[in-house]
């Protein structure tokens with residue numbers, strides 16, 4: 001991931017999808033059984049041109065389905081609930097709280113292949129602060145779903161804004177999309193950078209610069 005290779009930058013602007021529209025912590029209606037999911041994997045193996053009954057592939061449908069439980073664990077996590085527990089005894093702390101370089105493992109909703117990168121998350125507390133691990137868990141809850149990076153960025157920022165109601169929220173994500181590196185145009189080493197700035201991070205250039213400097217200014221703003 002180099003600065004020269006940044007392909008897209010998104011700064012502020014209205015979100016297309018708010019946290020309120022994000023999938024909540026419930027499996028969709030009519031969820032198929034595990035056996036049906038395994039049968040679907042067998043079909044894909046056959047379609048790829050291999051034999052799901054050969055020894056090396058016998059347990060593969062089971063393993064793939066288990067992997068999917070990990071890849072898509074976010075569907076059963078509720079970001080609002082994660083952020084609910086806050087602390088008010090901050091002795092007047094009123095500066096930026098930032099978490100830098102949170103690893104992102106997400107999955108492109110168009111090709112179902114990994115999106116790997118990092119998220120930087122910051123907020124300017126109004127009165128309440130949240131445990132820092134909770135910010136990382138919110139990133140995970142939205143990442144472990146079928147996503148596009150723009151929506152992922154907005155959902156994280158919007159959820160923090162809605163629940164903590166801070167003076168501002170900033171989220172920057174830099175990620176490599178395997179649908180671009182291992183298929184299609186085959187361009188490895190290209191990172192996509194997206195950002196969503198709310199409240200004071202959007203309106204106060206000094207604060208925004210402070211945050212971007214803190215995270216190493218990935219987009220060269």
Ligand SMILES: [Zn+2]
Pocket residue numbers: 108109110111112177179180
């Ligand atoms: Zn894709």
